[in-house]
Amino acid sequence: MGRVYNFSAGPAVLPEEVLKEAAEEMLDYKGSGMSVMEMSHRSKEFAAIIEEAEQDIRDLMQIPDNYKVLFLQGGASQQFAMIPMNLMKNGVADYIITGQWAKKAYQEAQKFGKANAVASSADKTFSYIPDCSDLPIDEDADYVYICENNTIYGTKFKTLPNTKGKTLVADVSSCFLSEPVDVTKYGVIYGGVQKNVGPAGVVIVIIREDLITEDVLPGTPTMLQYKTHADAKSLYNTPPAYGIYICGKVFKWIKKQGGLAAMKERNEKKAKILYDFLDQNKLFKGTVVKEDRSLMNVPFVTGDEELDAKFVAEAKKAGFVNLKGHRTVGGMRASIYNAMPIEGVEKLVAFMKQFEAENLK
Numbered sequence: 001m002g003r004v005y006n007f008s009a010g011p012a013v014l015p016e017e018v019l020k021e022a023a024e025e026m027l028d029y030k031g032s033g034m035s036v037m038e039m040s041h042r043s044k045e046f047a048a049i050i051e052e053a054e055q056d057i058r059d060l061m062q063i064p065d066n067y068k069v070l071f072l073q074g075g076a077s078q079q080f081a082m083i084p085m086n087l088m089k090n091g092v093a094d095y096i097i098t099g100q101w102a103k104k105a106y107q108e109a110q111k112f113g114k115a116n117a118v119a120s121s122a123d124k125t126f127s128y129i130p131d132c133s134d135l136p137i138d139e140d141a142d143y144v145y146i147c148e149n150n151t152i153y154g155t156k157f158k159t160l161p162n163t164k165g166k167t168l169v170a171d172v173s174s175c176f177l178s179e180p181v182d183v184t185k186y187g188v189i190y191g192g193v194q195k196n197v198g199p200a201g202v203v204i205v206i207i208r209e210d211l212i213t214e215d216v217l218p219g220t221p222t223m224l225q226y227k228t229h230a231d232a233k234s235l236y237n238t239p240p241a242y243g244i245y246i247c248g249k250v251f252k253w254i255k256k257q258g259g260l261a262a263m264k265e266r267n268e269k270k271a272k273i274l275y276d277f278l279d280q281n282k283l284f285k286g287t288v289v290k291e292d293r294s295l296m297n298v299p300f301v302t303g304d305e306e307l308d309a310k311f312v313a314e315a316k317k318a319g320f321v322n323l324k325g326h327r328t329v330g331g332m333r334a335s336i337y338n339a340m341p342i343e344g345v346e347k348l349v350a351f352m353k354q355f356e357a358e359n360l361k
């Protein structure tokens with residue numbers, strides 16, 4: 001069997017070109033006689049890899065000079081603690097709860113100070129983004145926290161919340177590099193890369209310099225201080241070197257596709273194919289309110305659990321894998337990240353049409 005169409009929410013599909021290049025360089029990276037996995041993180045080869053990776057993501061996202069780019073470990077989940085430990089100077093932060101990842105971050109922050117849930121969409125199984133234009137932002141809040149794209153529920157903030165002047169912190173794990181962003185609107189943008197950028201094991205943190213200080217909560221471990229990693233240019237200890245190398249290749253691949261504006265156009269085109277079908281057909285339906293739909297994660301159901309299971313099983317046989325929805329939503333979820341080709345979505349929709357014809361009672 002060749003490669004499948006992998007609709008996994010993460011770890012997820014990577015560009016085939018990137019995988020092929022990595023395979024070619026596996027035994028001998030550019031005449032070094034070794035793979036990137038085997039080389040010193042202090043070598044000149046690796047220095048070039050991490051410096052180029054940083055420059056390429058800076059170019060792609062147009063990251064201003066007063067922001068640092070950190071390549072860290074511990075996944076997105078470690079940031080749930082690092083953010084309050086480093087940023088809660090007043091001991092207060094406001095959280096917008098739009099799904100499980102935001103909720104986990106909120107619960108973790110409660111260990112370190114007063115975390116307020118200022119808005120939530122839990123009342124309707126997180127199927128929408130709450131109105132965030134006039135929230136009761138705490139005067140002492142050190143930051144306002146969002147999960148910008150909700151991987152499990154398939155919603156996305158189309159407008160950023162009005163933080164009333166407070167620093168915005170965003171988990172962008174599942175929409176990283178999917179469209180252009182105005183970095184200056186955020187204090188911190190971070191994401192685990194295994195959704196849209198690279199292999200698990202790397203989390204990228206883009207943080208405004210004035211937020212990187214020694215004034216952190218008492219007891220914050222050295223490894224969990226942004227300053228440690230910023231001062232050492234992400235080489236305080238051995239970084240996730242191979243993962244960073246693959247991320248670097250993905251950055252170059254995105255540049256070759258035309259950058260983030262081109263990615264957005266492509267992602268909108270892909271998502272439209274699937275959403276248009278969901279809106280028109282009689283068997284499947286999307287679970288998210290239209291205006292808050294994610295371009296990356298598309299949950300849908302038939303309304304009949306047995307039929308959902310049958311669809312997932314038959315889709316798998318036909319080469320469309322990892323379509324089972326998250327256990328808390330049920331049904332199906334198609335994650336259509338940057339590296340999912342348009343034909344993958346077109347073929348999935350053709351398959352869904354056929355399934356509809358065969359199963360509609």
Ligand SMILES: *Cc1c(COP(=O)(O)O)cnc(C)c1O
Pocket residue numbers: 010074075076077078101147149150151171172173174192195
């Ligand atoms: C997957 C995911 C996480 C958790 O990532 P880990 O790297 O496994 O800790 C957090 N936030 C979002 C939005 C995610 O999609």
